[in-house]
Amino acid sequence: MIELLRDFGNIIEKERAIEIENDKLVIVGDLHGSFNDLKCILEKTSIEKRIKGEDVGLIFLGDYVDRALSADEQVKLLRKLFEMKIKHPENVFLLKGNHEDITCSFYWEQEYPIGWKTAFTRIFNDEKIVKKMLEIFDMLPIAATKEKTILLHGFVPYSKERVITIEEIEKAELRDDIYEQILWNDPNRFGKTRRSMRGIGYEVGKEDFEKFMEKNKLEKLVRAHEPVENGTEDIWKDGKAFTVFSNNEYYNIGRIGFLEI
Ligand SMILES: [Mn+2]
Numbered sequence: 001m002i003e004l005l006r007d008f009g010n011i012i013e014k015e016r017a018i019e020i021e022n023d024k025l026v027i028v029g030d031l032h033g034s035f036n037d038l039k040c041i042l043e044k045t046s047i048e049k050r051i052k053g054e055d056v057g058l059i060f061l062g063d064y065v066d067r068a069l070s071a072d073e074q075v076k077l078l079r080k081l082f083e084m085k086i087k088h089p090e091n092v093f094l095l096k097g098n099h100e101d102i103t104c105s106f107y108w109e110q111e112y113p114i115g116w117k118t119a120f121t122r123i124f125n126d127e128k129i130v131k132k133m134l135e136i137f138d139m140l141p142i143a144a145t146k147e148k149t150i151l152l153h154g155f156v157p158y159s160k161e162r163v164i165t166i167e168e169i170e171k172a173e174l175r176d177d178i179y180e181q182i183l184w185n186d187p188n189r190f191g192k193t194r195r196s197m198r199g200i201g202y203e204v205g206k207e208d209f210e211k212f213m214e215k216n217k218l219e220k221l222v223r224a225h226e227p228v229e230n231g232t233e234d235i236w237k238d239g240k241a242f243t244v245f246s247n248n249e250y251y252n253i254g255r256i257g258f259l260e261i
């Protein structure tokens with residue numbers, strides 16, 4: 001496992017702001033330790049076969065860990081994700097979710113039913129692996145773009161004083177305000193921007209979302225972070241902002257969501 005983590009780390013080290021150049025892109029939301037849901041998506045999209053013949057990318061929007069039904073499944077999921085990235089570095093992309101951040105693993109050490117640290121400790125019983133995992137998590141990029149589409153885990157960052165730019169996102173350092181907001185924010189579907197009930201970040205209203213998109217010359221956003229009925233959601237029903245959520249095993253939302261753009 002430690003070799004796999006090292007190889008994966010060496011590849012993502014160079015990835016900071018990802019610009020996806022593949023013609024097509026399959027987008028996967030929160031998996032939360034469900035290897036079975038990942039397997040189902042890989043089968044339904046035939047993505048591993050397609051990668052060999054066409055210019056198609058596969059991006060995961062974070063939250064790979066915690067809430068797993070078994071330690072074995074949690075470890076199998078991460079192993080598969082890392083192996084795919086190593087095998088197809090130009091086609092497979094992994095973004096960071098709030099569960100891959102210390103703000104989560106510090107406050108909620110034990111994520112029911114099985115958190116990633118418990119899973120790793122149970123299976124490997126090696127502190128070095130847990131430490132390496134934390135290092136890897138901190139290396140994951142927080143946002144990607146494909147033409148005029150932006151992809152991230154939580155939602156767009158907000159500031160009272162100004163509209164935040166893509167350049168600022170690219171420069172955001174570990175645990176900066178902008179950095180954490182990208183992992184933690186949500187859209188406010190019914191009102192204006194306000195502080196989040198989660199205790200970190202904001203719920204960003206439609207108006208501030210549109211300002212962000214306009215300033216950064218973006219047309220579409222795809223994010224994850226919240227379970228949505230049927231696995232996907234057109235947030236304001238205008239084709240500009242989407243949620244995709246891919247865990248059905250724990251959340252039982254009716255469908256394993258993924259999108260293709
Ligand atoms: Mn999340």
